[in-house]
Amino acid sequence: MFATVAAIGEPALLAGYGLAGVRILAGSTDAEILNAWTALPADTAFVILTPRSAQALERALSDPRSPMTVVVPQ
Template identity: 75%
Template sequence: MPGTIAAIGEPALLDGFRLAGVVIFTGSTDEEIRRAWTALPPDTAIVILTPRSARALEPALTDPRSPMTVVLPS
């Protein structure tokens, strides 16, 4: 079943993914990152995270109902 591929994090690290059709949610603070996580479309299948985003979302990522996540190398 196809779904949305999204990315959350700092714009400078994610802008290139937009060319591949990834939906970008930018955030530079923990609050902005958590807000972006809750704004993900319901059909999101994969979320690409910057290292900062992964740290900010660490508790939410353990939920088995969460989409699959991939963290960019630092």
């Protein structure tokens, strides 16, 4: 079984990742980003974040049970 790779943030910054099969969860505001984070499938192992998303999720990312994350450069 394969784990899910997801990306959260502004669609314009993440569109290319969708071509590689990454599940894109669009969000531009703190509320949209937090909703996307809570909507991640249970099998999500890796999440690509835009800098804006990383800022909005700072508190959630400190949970050791959260998936591995990486922030794309600006």
